[in-house]
Amino acid sequence: MSDSPVLIEAAINGVTQKTRNPHVPIEPAEIAADALACLEAGAAIVHNHVDIPLGAPAEIAARQADGWRPVLAKRPDALLYPTIGVGEGPDARFGHIPLLVDSTDLRISILDPGSVNLGGVDADGIPGGALDFVYANDFALIRHAVEICERHRLGPSIACFEPGFVRTVLAYHRAGRLPAGAFVKLYFGGDFDYLGGQAGGASFGLPATARALDAYLEMLEGTDLPWAVAVVGGDVVATGMAERALERGGHVRVGLEDYAGPRTPTNAELVAEVAALARRLGRDVAAPDTAATLLGLRPAQ
Numbered sequence: 001m002s003d004s005p006v007l008i009e010a011a012i013n014g015v016t017q018k019t020r021n022p023h024v025p026i027e028p029a030e031i032a033a034d035a036l037a038c039l040e041a042g043a044a045i046v047h048n049h050v051d052i053p054l055g056a057p058a059e060i061a062a063r064q065a066d067g068w069r070p071v072l073a074k075r076p077d078a079l080l081y082p083t084i085g086v087g088e089g090p091d092a093r094f095g096h097i098p099l100l101v102d103s104t105d106l107r108i109s110i111l112d113p114g115s116v117n118l119g120g121v122d123a124d125g126i127p128g129g130a131l132d133f134v135y136a137n138d139f140a141l142i143r144h145a146v147e148i149c150e151r152h153r154l155g156p157s158i159a160c161f162e163p164g165f166v167r168t169v170l171a172y173h174r175a176g177r178l179p180a181g182a183f184v185k186l187y188f189g190g191d192f193d194y195l196g197g198q199a200g201g202a203s204f205g206l207p208a209t210a211r212a213l214d215a216y217l218e219m220l221e222g223t224d225l226p227w228a229v230a231v232v233g234g235d236v237v238a239t240g241m242a243e244r245a246l247e248r249g250g251h252v253r254v255g256l257e258d259y260a261g262p263r264t265p266t267n268a269e270l271v272a273e274v275a276a277l278a279r280r281l282g283r284d285v286a287a288p289d290t291a292a293t294l295l296g297l298r299p300a301q
Helices: 028-041 057-074 092-094 096-104 138-153 163-174 208-218 241-247 267-281 289-297
Strands: 006-013 044-047 080-081 108-111 116-121 127-135 155-160 184-188 227-232 251-254
Touching: 006 267, 028 044, 028 057, 028 267, 057 080, 057 092, 057 096, 080 108, 080 127, 080 289, 092 138, 096 138, 108 138, 138 155, 138 163, 155 163, 163 184, 163 208, 184 208, 208 227, 227 241, 241 251, 241 267, 251 267
Parallel strands: 006 044, 006 251, 044 080, 108 155, 155 184, 184 227, 227 251
Antiparallel strands: 116 127
16 A cells, blocks of 8 residues: 555535535635635645536636635645536637636646536436536547646646546557646446435446456556546445545545535535545545645646
8 A cells, every 4th residue: 555645635516506415615705615624624635616607718717716715815735626617619618727827826727538428317217317418528629628738837637437538548648748747536436316416326437346446547557647536426435435545545536526425514524534544544644735746736826
């Protein structure tokens, strides 16, 4: 088992609504308070969505910055990053990223290297339900996301929903085009509909099992890329995936964007559970400055 410090990423909201968990932060003031609580509990990185995903890039960047400024005022070391925009074309998807570099000294960006069906389940347990769409990232859009990271010296947070996503990451890595600071997130599908929280299971991803993790790690073997596990539509600790990752030298993503289950925890509680597990297994928990060094991110400005 690696004795390197553990990077804990807190994904604090996503598309989760207060009807599913009243603790999920939505407004900028809630996001700021929640991010600070997660950093105090042991998170090195905080990721959040904003409530105007269909807005213009400038509107999205301004809304994001409203939630981040109080965090950076108290924790200038904090590593914060947004989600991709909604809409057609590179500007709709990524136009807010350069604006956040200028307004918040953003150091991490988004790279989702593939496409996947996203949705819940209907009343019969069939994938689809009220929200059913293809999350499409073609190779041209992926190249654009990589170029933004290169241009602005941003470390890509790489969300791998399916094994094919990892193959694209490996192609960039072999070509020497994967930007510095890359952090690979391996998403596993849990037992609950991640949109509604009811039983039925996520509509994508390998199951949260040891053999599924082994399959991903076989693909990553020899790359030395830092990686983390996440369970979307489940509990990364209760499934055992956090412990498996920590034992294998990996890291953990946790938070109410992904969590679904019988409890209604806070984000800080979920972070604290992973931090306590890491310490029981003999691994320190990385502060943001340590995480930035381990990932090879540029220094804060």
